[in-house]
Amino acid sequence: MSHTVLALGIAALTACGCVWYLPAVADLQAGADRPRSMRTAAAACVLWWAGxxxxxxxLLALPDWQPAAQIALAGLVGGVLLRVRALRYRREEEREACARWAALDAGPVPRSPRGATVALAGWLLVGAAVASLGAASILLSGGGALAPRLVLAAASAAGVALAFLLVGLGNVRRQRR
Incomplete structure (x- = not known):
C-alpha cells in the first residue's frame, strides 16, 4: 500500500475523530472549571488523536514509515498513561465526595408517635367534614320521603367516615415503619 493512501486514510479517520477530540479540547480550555480527572482524560484523548x-x-512527508509508526506508538502509550492517571484521580475525587456526603449525613430522622397521632386526627377531621357535608346534601336534596333520605345519608356518611379512618390508619402504619 502506498504511503499516500495510508496517509489519506489516517486523515479521514482523524477528521471523523473530531467528535472525541473537540469536546476534549473544550474540557482542557475550561481549565479549573472541570475536575482534574476530566482534564487528564481529555489530555489523553487529545494526545492519542494528535499522535x-x-x-x-x-507518512506524506517522509519516504520511510518507521518515524510515523514511532510517533503513533508514542501518542498511544502517552495517552494510555494519562488515562490511567485520570482513573486514579477519578477514584480520589469519588472518595472525597463520599467523605463530604458522609460528613453531611446527620443520621435518620427520629420519628415521634405524636406525628402519627396528629396525622390520624387530621384524616378523621377531614373525613368527618366530608361525611357531614355529604349527609347534609342528601338530606337537603328534597327528593322523596324523609325516611329513605335519612337512611341513605347515614349510610353514606358512615361509609365516607370509615374510608377516611382506614386511609388514616394506613398512613399511621406506614409512618411507624
Missing part, C-alpha cells in the same frame, strides 16, 4: 494526525503527516 495519529502527526503520523499521517509524516
Amino acid at each position: 495519529l494526525a502527526v503520523a499521517g503527516g509524516l
Whole structure:
C-alpha cells in the first residue's frame, strides 16, 4: 500500500475523530472549571488523536514509515498513561465526595408517635367534614320521603367516615415503619 493512501486514510479517520477530540479540547480550555480527572482524560484523548494526525503527516512527508509508526506508538502509550492517571484521580475525587456526603449525613430522622397521632386526627377531621357535608346534601336534596333520605345519608356518611379512618390508619402504619 502506498504511503499516500495510508496517509489519506489516517486523515479521514482523524477528521471523523473530531467528535472525541473537540469536546476534549473544550474540557482542557475550561481549565479549573472541570475536575482534574476530566482534564487528564481529555489530555489523553487529545494526545492519542494528535499522535495519529502527526503520523499521517509524516507518512506524506517522509519516504520511510518507521518515524510515523514511532510517533503513533508514542501518542498511544502517552495517552494510555494519562488515562490511567485520570482513573486514579477519578477514584480520589469519588472518595472525597463520599467523605463530604458522609460528613453531611446527620443520621435518620427520629420519628415521634405524636406525628402519627396528629396525622390520624387530621384524616378523621377531614373525613368527618366530608361525611357531614355529604349527609347534609342528601338530606337537603328534597327528593322523596324523609325516611329513605335519612337512611341513605347515614349510610353514606358512615361509609365516607370509615374510608377516611382506614386511609388514616394506613398512613399511621406506614409512618411507624
